[in-house]
Ligand SMILES: *[C@@H]1O[C@H](CO)[C@@H](O)[C@H](O)[C@H]1NC(C)=O
Ligand SMILES: *[C@@H]1O[C@H](CO)[C@@H](O)[C@H](O)[C@H]1NC(C)=O
Ligand SMILES: *[C@@H]1O[C@H](CO)[C@@H](O)[C@H](O)[C@H]1NC(C)=O
Ligand SMILES: *[C@@H]1O[C@H](CO)[C@@H](O)[C@H](O)[C@H]1NC(C)=O
């Protein structure tokens with residue numbers, strides 16, 4: 001479609017403009033009627049300087065350009081199509097395409113680009129298609145696509161992306177298709193796709209996602225087609241897919257062993273679900289989708305006995321076409337699912353019959369065909385799925401004798417009290433171990449000895465007061481550790497120092513009151529990225545205690561801090577998110593965040609009883625800051641916000657603002673940002689309840705308070721802003737974008753994210769932060 005419209009544009013252009021018999025560089029062939037120039041496969045190391053200025057199509061495919069310099073195409077400003085495939089390009093300098101504001105299609109596929117810089121695509125304000133597939137892209141810098149407000153399609157397949165950071169695609173407000181297939185993605189930040197309000201089709205197939213990125217996907221309100229195939233997911237939990245407009249979902253060639261019948265509960269419009277080539281043996285009727293027509297189970301080992309009957313009946317009643325065939329029992333082998341009737345689906349053996357009786361409404365946990373497998377008594381071992389569970393069965397000792405292939409071991413809700421050394425022999429394959437709500441008071445050193453593959457350990461909601469320094473000896477791969485909801489009084493540094501791969505640590509809801517000594521984090525957990533310490537009783541943090549090159553997220557909300565613990569963070573060059581809400585910090589002094597000002601993107605300071613913030617409190621933080629909340633404090637005067645030009649979330653509500661001339665800088669800033677900012681006056685009395693943006697008192701303000709150009713208050717001319725971040729306002733389309741939705745959405749979604757995380761944690765234990 002884009003090509004057709006491009007062709008139309010081209011036609012109009014060609015017929016409308018006089019065709020000069022232009023010069024043609026000797027390495028190229030030129031079609032003067034079509035205004036196109038092709039210099040293909042000539043081993044060129046630079047762009048021929050004599051290309052005619054009126055050229056609209058330039059094909060430089062298969063050359064040896066290596067680097068695209070700043071303003072490389074300044075002499076051909078009329079280009080609509082530019083092909084730079086196979087040009088050995090390693091680097092695209094910032095501003096490389098500046099001047100190409102008519103370009104519709106840019107092809108940079110099959111090169112060696114590894115980083116997309118913030119301003120690599122600066123100036124391409126009409127671009128519709130961008131091909132970046134088959135490169136070596138590992139990093140997308142924030143704002144890389146910020147100016148591509150007209151882009152329809154972006155292809156990033158066959159690159160080396162591992163992680164997509166928050167806001168990576170910000171600015172693509174017209175994008176319809178995004179292709180991220182064939183990368184190595186194993187993690188998507190919750191706001192990775194924030195701002196893609198018009199995206200329809202997303203492909204993430206052939207990556208390494210182990211869990212369905214529920215939180216990330218809920219930020220995509222318009223997506224209808226999602227391809228997640230070829231990712232190593234084992235399980236889809238309840239409400240995993242919460243995408244209101246999704247119609248086509250591809251989940252084939254994954255490693256699904258189980259699927260909650262509620263997995264699609266919030267995807268009502270799904271019509272096609274492809275679950276082919278997984279390891280499913282059963283499936284329950286799916287609740288949620290009301291328009292389902294095709295459900296593919298091809299290439300699974302579907303066992304056609306009485307437990308499949310509910311699915312068969314549901315499919316018949318709802319006119320859902322079931323694709324695939326039975327894998328057993330023998331007399332039904334290879335029979336198409338669509339052909340078997342409810343009556344064919346029987347249970348013969350005594351064991352099966354018994355199960356049938358007690359499994360009404362409880363099919364998943366009991367319907368797997370019973371094989372005589374090694375399994376401790378009063379537990380269920382599913383060798384197909386590699387799951388073993390003894391959840392809430394009243395065990396008082398850790399059961400032994402699980403199948404050695406077990407990968408998920410769920411022991412939550414028992415009463416172990418004490419976990420002795422080597423409690424899990426023969427569990428080297430276990431990846432995820434659940435021990436929540438087990439009343440564990442003590443764990444001996446080497447409790448998990450031998451669990452060489454353990455990545456996730458859930459010890460939440462127990463009664464641990466201290467940790468043996470050797471508690472985690474023998475589990476070197478441990479990456480995600482949940483210790484929230486215990487009674488730890490100290491940061492368990494010595495125990496953690498045995499975990500060289502620790503990435504996320506949850507310590508919320510403990511009784512930790514101090515963090516010391518200095519250098520704590522860098523010495524005990526050199527790879528730690530997320531540290532969650534909410535709801536402890538922390539009053540002080542030693543200088544440098546949280547310094548760490550790896551730390552990205554620190555939650556210290558709901559503690560007893562009386563000042564911003566900035567000394568603790570003076571060397572945390574990658575800190576992006578800091579939550580200080582609900583701490584009694586009455587005053588915030590100048591430059592309180594300066595040490596982390598280069599990296600900080602999200603700062604939360606709600607309900608802190610703060611009465612006073614220095615005007616320079618946030619000095620140093622600047623365009624990098626994306627979220628700032630100061631809600632529910634006692635601030636009469638807000639600090640200077642003028643450097644925040646790229647905020648996506650701001651919450652200033654519930655502060656008793658004094659609306660006199662001092663509020664003028666705030667008002668000026670509000671008029672310059674593309675956010676609808678709510679800030680209400682409390683004083684003086686006659687302005688109480690009015691929004692700062694609506695008041696009109698400034699004519700009386702002394703000269704030094706008023707803006708250099710008085711017009712500016714009424715008719716904002718964002719000159720300053722433009723300088724700080726050219727991307728923000730250059731294109732007129734960007735400016736007229738509806739503003740309110742943008743503010744509301746991330747603010748709400750933060751909240752949703754939190755509750756979604758909690759719910760998911762509880763239900764599946766599969767949360768990967
Ligand atoms: C291309 O140019 C490079 C040096 O610029 C040279 O080493 C190489 O042999 C050339 N290749 C061809 C196919 O001409
Ligand atoms: C869905 O089922 C219909 C028949 O019910 C079939 O014609 C169509 O090809 C199927 N679509 C897919 C994508 O398999
Ligand atoms: C499912 O089975 C378990 C144990 O067999 C039982 O405790 C539970 O109540 C059952 N749930 C339902 C919904 O029947
Ligand atoms: C912290 O504690 C408060 C009150 O006890 C509770 O409402 C809140 O949910 C807790 N937050 C976390 C993150 O546990």
Ligand SMILES: *[C@@H]1O[C@H](CO)[C@@H](O)[C@H](O)[C@H]1NC(C)=O
Pocket residue numbers: 534555557558579580581582604750751754
């Ligand atoms: C920050 O902490 C507050 C208070 O515990 C909490 O309500 C809020 O959700 C947290 N924000 C984020 C982004 O975690």
